[in-house]
Amino acid sequence: xxxxxxxxxxxxxxxxxxxxxxxxxxxxxxxxxxxxxxxxxxxxxxxxxxxxxxxxxxxxxxxxxxxxxxxxxxxxxxxxxxxxxxxxxxxxxxxxxxxxxxxxxxxxxxxxxxxxxxxxxxxxxxxxxxxxxxxxxxxxxxxxxxxxxxxxxxxxxxxxxxxxxxxxxxxxxxxxxxxxxxxxxxxxxxxxxxxxxxxxxxxxxxxxxxxxxxxxxxxxxxxxxxxxxxxxxxxxxxxxxxxxxxxxxxxxxxxxxxxxxxxxxxxxxxxxxxxxxxxxxxxxxxxx
Numbered sequence: 363x364x365x366x367x368x369x370x371x372x373x374x375x376x377x378x379x380x381x382x383x384x385x386x387x388x389x390x391x392x393x394x395x396x397x398x399x400x401x402x403x404x405x406x407x408x409x410x411x412x413x414x415x416x417x418x419x420x421x422x423x424x425x426x427x428x429x430x431x432x433x434x435x436x437x438x439x440x441x442x443x444x445x446x447x448x449x450x451x452x453x454x455x456x457x458x459x460x461x462x463x464x465x466x467x468x469x470x471x472x473x474x475x476x477x478x479x480x481x482x483x484x485x486x487x488x489x490x491x492x493x494x495x496x497x498x499x500x501x502x503x504x505x506x507x508x509x510x511x512x513x514x515x516x517x518x519x520x521x522x523x524x525x526x527x528x529x530x531x532x533x534x535x536x537x538x539x540x541x542x543x544x545x546x547x548x549x550x551x552x553x554x555x556x557x558x559x560x561x562x563x564x565x566x567x568x569x570x571x572x573x574x575x576x577x578x579x580x581x582x583x584x585x586x587x588x589x590x591x592x593x594x595x596x597x598x599x600x601x602x603x604x605x606x607x608x609x610x611x612x613x614x615x616x617x618x619x620x621x622x623x624x625x626x627x628x629x630x631x632x633x634x635x636x637x638x639x640x641x642x643x644x645x646x647x648x649x650x
Contacts (some may be wrong), residue, residue, distance in 0.1 A: 364379060364380045364381075364382070364385065364397060364417060365378065365379040365581065365583055365584055365587075379581070379583060380397060380398065382420065382421055382425070382428070384398070385397060385398060385417075385421060386398055387399070388414050388417045388418050388421065389414055390404070390407070390410035390411045390413070390414040390515075391410070392407060392410075392518070393405060393406055393407050393409075393410050394410055395410050395413050395414050395417075396414075397417075406516075406544055406547050407516045407518055407519045408513045408515070408516040408519060408544045408547055409544070409547040409548055411515035411516055412515065412547070412548050413548070415515060416435065419431070420432070432587070432590065433590055433594075436550075436590055436591055436594050437594055439548060439549050439550045439553065440549075440550050440552065440553040440594050440595065440598050441553065442553050442556045442557045442598060442601075442602075443557075445546060445549060445553055445554060445557035445558070446557045448545065448546075449545075449557065449558065452512065452542065452545055455508060455511065456508055456538045456541070456542070458504055459501060459504040459505055459508060459534070459537055459538055460538055462497055462500050462501045462504060462534065463501060463534040463535045463537060463538070464535075465497055466494065466497045466498070466501065466531050466532055466534055466535070467532070467535060469490065469493055469494055469497065470494065470532065473490070473493075474486075474490050477489075477490060478490075494531050495531070497531055497534075498527055498528055498529075498530070498531025498534065499528060501527045501531060501534035501537065502524045502525070502527040502528040502534075503524075505523055505524050505527055505534070505537050505541070506520060506521075506523075506524040508541060509523060509524075509541055512541070512545065513541075513544065516544075523537065523540060523541070550591075550595065551567075551571055552568060552571050552572070552595050552598055552599065553598060555567055555568060555571075556568075556598060556599075556602045560602070565604065566624065566625065568599060568602070568604050569604075569606065569623065569624075569625070570623055570624060571595070572595065572596075572599060572604075572606050573606075573622060573623040573641075574623075575588065575591065575592050575595055576592065609625075609646070609647075610625040610627060612627065612646055614627070614629070616629040617629050617646060618645060618646055619632065619643040619644060619645055619646065620643065620644060620646060621635035621637070621638055621641055621643055621644075622641065622643075622644050623635065623638040623641045624637055624638050626638075628643055
């Protein structure tokens with residue numbers, strides 16, 4: 363069964379879920395996943411294309427093999443080592459684009475003022491403009507190749523990014539950032555946090571993710587997926603040395619309760635956390 367998120371769209375006629383037998387078509391378009399003509403926002407053309415491709419793969423499998431395929435996809439999305447490898451590989455392959463972008467900045471803010479001051483606007487501006495256009499074209503080509511390497515299915519985004527740099531070369535300075543923000547779309551936040559920011563400083567983010575995942579879902583299909591996901595996330599957190607039962611350090615003796623999700627501390631008669639809706643507070647010393 364395919365379930366749409368609760369905020370999938372304003373149309374009341376759009377179903378919240380489909381069985382695979384009910385699905386006749388799955389595609390992606392401009393950041394939306396389209397199932398039987400109903401649009402579900404994915405937030406990114408890249409992510410929408412990946413979700414649509416994965417769902418089409420599941421459609422082709424016999425029902426007996428879908429559960430194991432979904433569990434395998436969950437493990438892939440939580441592969442911390444693979445995420446670290448992709449990060450290192452991306453930094454290596456994006457280095458030429460970064461250098462070209464820096465050359466554009468140097469040309470505009472260093473070389474151009476010096477050339478105009480030394481020999482005057484004419485004929486310096488002709489060569490400066492030609493240099494800037496040339497660097498823009500080089501940057502556009504480098505971005506196109508880099509984007510195709512990591513986001514093969516997002517052709518529309520690729521052309522938009524490349525053309526924007528071709529017409530405005532200085533935008534290449536943000537090109538790597540623009541691509542890298544989608545590098546781990548589809549990967550679970552817990553795995554990305556463990557791969558990119560290991561250490562005690564990210565414990566609060568991991569705790570919030572784990573707490574949210576511990577909330578049971580009402581629909582059987584969502585609950586099955588939540589249960590399968592929580593098993594793999596628990597293994598990742600265990601390998602990272604994260605202790606979900608650890609209580610916050612209480613320095614103020616007036617504190618009597620805390621939030622199990624954000625570890626906010628409370629001294630009054632509050633029953634729920636102000637920052638985490640509907641999360642009941644726990645008395646200090648009690649097990650969460």
